[in-house]
Amino acid sequence: MPLGTLDGTPPPFFRQGPSALSKLTFFSALALFLMVADVRLHVTQPLRATLATVLYPVQWLALRPVVWAQGGNKYFESLSASQASEEAARRKLDLQSQRANQVEQLVLENSRLRQLLALRERVATPSQAAQVLYDAADPYTRKVIIDRGGLKGIEPGSPVLDETGVLGQVTRVYPLVSEVTLVTDRDQAIPVLNTRTGARGVAFGDPTLRSSSLELRFMAANADVQTGDLLTTSGVDGVYPPGLPVARVTNVERRVDSAFARITCVPLALVSGVGHVMVLKPLTTQIAPRPAVEAPPGPVKKGTRK
Numbered sequence: 001m002p003l004g005t006l007d008g009t010p011p012p013f014f015r016q017g018p019s020a021l022s023k024l025t026f027f028s029a030l031a032l033f034l035m036v037a038d039v040r041l042h043v044t045q046p047l048r049a050t051l052a053t054v055l056y057p058v059q060w061l062a063l064r065p066v067v068w069a070q071g072g073n074k075y076f077e078s079l080s081a082s083q084a085s086e087e088a089a090r091r092k093l094d095l096q097s098q099r100a101n102q103v104e105q106l107v108l109e110n111s112r113l114r115q116l117l118a119l120r121e122r123v124a125t126p127s128q129a130a131q132v133l134y135d136a137a138d139p140y141t142r143k144v145i146i147d148r149g150g151l152k153g154i155e156p157g158s159p160v161l162d163e164t165g166v167l168g169q170v171t172r173v174y175p176l177v178s179e180v181t182l183v184t185d186r187d188q189a190i191p192v193l194n195t196r197t198g199a200r201g202v203a204f205g206d207p208t209l210r211s212s213s214l215e216l217r218f219m220a221a222n223a224d225v226q227t228g229d230l231l232t233t234s235g236v237d238g239v240y241p242p243g244l245p246v247a248r249v250t251n252v253e254r255r256v257d258s259a260f261a262r263i264t265c266v267p268l269a270l271v272s273g274v275g276h277v278m279v280l281k282p283l284t285t286q287i288a289p290r291p292a293v294e295a296p297p298g299p300v301k302k303g304t305r306k
Contacts, residue, residue, distance in 0.1 A: 125241050126281045128152065130160075132274055133177065142185040142205065142212075144168075146277060149176040157239055157282040165245035165268030166190065166233060167277055178279075182271050183246065184212045192216070192246050193234040197224050200234050203247060203265060212271050214247050216263035221254045225263055238283050 018026075038044045128148065136143035148154050150173045158170040160180045168188065172179035181188050185205040192203045203214045219225060229249040235242030247265035254261045 125283070127278050128154075130154075130178075130277050130279050132277060136179065141187075142182040142271065143171070144180050144182065144274070145177050146180055146279070147177060148279060149174045149178050151175050154178045154279060155282060159240045159244075159280045159282065161244065161278045161280065162269045162274045162276070164270065165247075166240065167269040167271065167274060169239065170279065180277070183214060183267050183269070184271050190240065190246060191234045191237045192231040193242070194225065195230045195232055196226070197229075199223065199225075200236070201231075203231060212267065213250075214265040214267055216249070216265055217260070219261050219263055221259055221261045223261060225249060225252050225261065227252060231265060235283070241280065241283060 034044065130146040130148040133145045133147050136145060146160075154170060154173050156170055156173050160167045160170060166183055168180045168182040168185070169190075170178050171181040183190055183203070183205060186207045188205045190203050191200065193200055199219075201216050201219055203216050206213045206215065216225070216231070227249055230245065231247045231249065233240040233242055233244040233246055245268045247267045249263060250266050251264040252261055253263070
């Protein structure tokens with residue numbers, strides 16, 4: 001049978017429905033009606049609420065992996081931020097602590113400089129300020145190096161003071177720096193005066209190098225020396241001006257088998273932590289030279305006329 005002779009109409013025994021165009025028209029009108037009714041009358045609101053309630057557990061379960069992933073990211077982000085904040089706080093705390101220490105050091109240094117200036121006003125001898133650079137390298141001596149030398153007018157034998165008392169004496173001068181031997185050095189001696197009794201003596205540095213102390217030697221066992229006596233410079237050596245505080249008596253030991261008392265003193269100057277000092281002119285440069293002694297007239301020879 002030729003293909004063109006076939007009939008494309010459905011058999012009459014199948015039940016026929018509406019056409020596709022009719023369905024499209026109907027459902028379009030229905031959708032338009034429902035949209036207008038939902039906007040105007042809210043007829044689908046209960047149905048929407050019911051569907052949302054029924055589907056909420058499914059929605060909740062479906063969103064759990066996303067929520068857990070976001071929570072994990074936030075946890076690690078907050079942990080990193082907390083660690084960075086803690087590190088920044090530690091650095092800030094260290095910086096503030098360092099600044100606080102610097103402030104305390106500056107306040108202490110300022111106080112010492114003010115005391116040094118006050119001492120300079122009380123001393124009539126010409127002086128100049130200097131800074132201690134470092135301690136001498138020799139461990140068997142007690143010496144420091146200051147930042148003033150011969151180019152600044154420093155002379156050997158110049159007394160050196162800090163804000164509390166006599167520190168030592170310039171023993172070696174270089175062009176830019178000078179060496180100061182402290183009063184506690186075992187080879188250093190300084191004439192002193194007991195301000196309570198007026199008795200003179202000589203204070204020597206500690207010979208053991210184990211303590212920063214002085215020893216008042218050659219004092220009789222029955223000498224009137226008590227703990228707490230203040231010792232000042234006597235001025236008889238022509239180096240130190242009189243009246244400068246040197247040390248304070250801390251121990252007096254009177255022994256029966258010795259004619260001299262063992263007297264220990266502690267220096268008033270900061271021999272182990274001084275930063276700024278004042279260098280005085282030695283008194284030998286300020287004392288007028290001794291007048292020359294005139295030679296006695298020779299014997300008159302016989303046979304000469306006057």
